[in-house]
Amino acid sequence: MSGIDKVGVIGGGLMGSGITEVAARAGLDVVVIEISPEAAKAAAERVEGSLRKAESRGKIESAEVTAVLDRIRFETDLETLADRDLVVEAASEDEQIKLELFRTLGRVLTKDDAILASNTSSIPIVKLGAVSGRAHHVMGVHFFNPAPVMQLVELIPSLTTSAETLDRMRGWVTDTLGKQPIDATDRAGFVVNSLLVPYLLSAIRMYEAGYASAEDIDRGMVLGCGHPMGPLALSDLIGLDTIKAIGKSMYDEFKEPLYSPPPLLDRMVDAGLLGKKSGQGFYGYEGR
Numbered sequence: 001m002s003g004i005d006k007v008g009v010i011g012g013g014l015m016g017s018g019i020t021e022v023a024a025r026a027g028l029d030v031v032v033i034e035i036s037p038e039a040a041k042a043a044a045e046r047v048e049g050s051l052r053k054a055e056s057r058g059k060i061e062s063a064e065v066t067a068v069l070d071r072i073r074f075e076t077d078l079e080t081l082a083d084r085d086l087v088v089e090a091a092s093e094d095e096q097i098k099l100e101l102f103r104t105l106g107r108v109l110t111k112d113d114a115i116l117a118s119n120t121s122s123i124p125i126v127k128l129g130a131v132s133g134r135a136h137h138v139m140g141v142h143f144f145n146p147a148p149v150m151q152l153v154e155l156i157p158s159l160t161t162s163a164e165t166l167d168r169m170r171g172w173v174t175d176t177l178g179k180q181p182i183d184a185t186d187r188a189g190f191v192v193n194s195l196l197v198p199y200l201l202s203a204i205r206m207y208e209a210g211y212a213s214a215e216d217i218d219r220g221m222v223l224g225c226g227h228p229m230g231p232l233a234l235s236d237l238i239g240l241d242t243i244k245a246i247g248k249s250m251y252d253e254f255k256e257p258l259y260s261p262p263p264l265l266d267r268m269v270d271a272g273l274l275g276k277k278s279g280q281g282f283y284g285y286e287g288r
């Protein structure tokens with residue numbers, strides 16, 4: 001057994017709310033930290049909205065929705081995480097923000113063997129471990145969007161993560177959450193984003209160059225390759241700011257031009273066109 005019963009999640013955005021839902025549905029007590037009461041309220045609505053959708057699809061009973069929601073608390077003070085067995089950081093993909101969080105969390109957690117995990121897709125885990133002062137207990141645990149639906153979790157130990165921490169996280173992901181892990185090394189992009197992000201950026205470049213319409217690029221990959229959604233719709237789902245941040249981290253690490261965010265992506269992020277979460281990306285989502 002992983003011995004992980006009390007979980008903290010930093011950030012209730014797309015990924016944080018999904019991870020919260022997954023953990024609470026597995027019967028765990030979850031505290032979510034947001035930056036303001038307003039953001040905490042939005043995170044609570046996100047989790048409830050997803051549970052109601054699952055309920056409407058017959059994936060979960062109504063009584064269980066209430067029980068799951070009762071297992072989640074939304075807070076704004078990191079100190080409320082003191083008694084947690086595991087904290088999963090799912091803040092925005094910004095190295096400075098994450099470093100500051102790990103510095104603070106390393107001090108806040110009171111249990112000697114408490115694990116600090118990051119859902120980062122591209123920031124070096126070893127750096128987060130170093131600033132936390134408890135590097136043996138720090139690793140990456142990378143979920144996929146939408147977390148309640150996607151089966152995969154990447155496990156990323158750094159050079160300083162202990163074997164025991166990795167074993168406990170593998171047990172948690174497999175036995176408690178019922179997800180399927182793969183192991184990755186601490187390199188920007190890990191396994192999946194190293195393959196996925198250049199593909200998404202290539203689709204954006206193709207659209208930018210006027211090769212084809214967004215709809216036809218997406219239909220091409222859905223109908224021609226059997227993907228559940230096309231690359232531009234998937235970019236909107238992930239969030240264009242997130243894709244830009246991941247591409248930039250990967251480019252910084254490898255200097256591989258395919259990872260470099262194209263100008264159209266920069267401009268869309270500057271304009272606040274972030275995809276589904278902002279209501280507009282390559283497609284419009286108002287009222288959807």
Ligand SMILES: C[C@H](O)CC(=O)SCCNC(=O)CCNC(=O)[C@H](O)C(C)(C)COP(=O)(O)OP(=O)(O)OC[C@H]1O[C@@H](n2cnc3c(N)ncnc32)[C@H](O)[C@@H]1OP(=O)(O)O
Nearest residue numbers: 050051053054057059121143144145146148149228229238
């Ligand atoms: C960038 C990051 O670092 C890494 C990433 O996250 S990369 C992104 C990875 N994600 C992807 O590639 C997503 C690709 N897209 C897909 O798989 C699908 O299009 C999708 C799952 C997003 C949506 O599929 P679609 O069929 O249109 O949606 P929907 O019918 O609402 O839901 C799909 C299934 O999930 C279920 N579901 C939805 N919400 C749920 C929830 N909260 N809990 C449980 N099940 C849920 C639905 O009931 C449905 O199940 P069914 O097929 O048995 O009825």
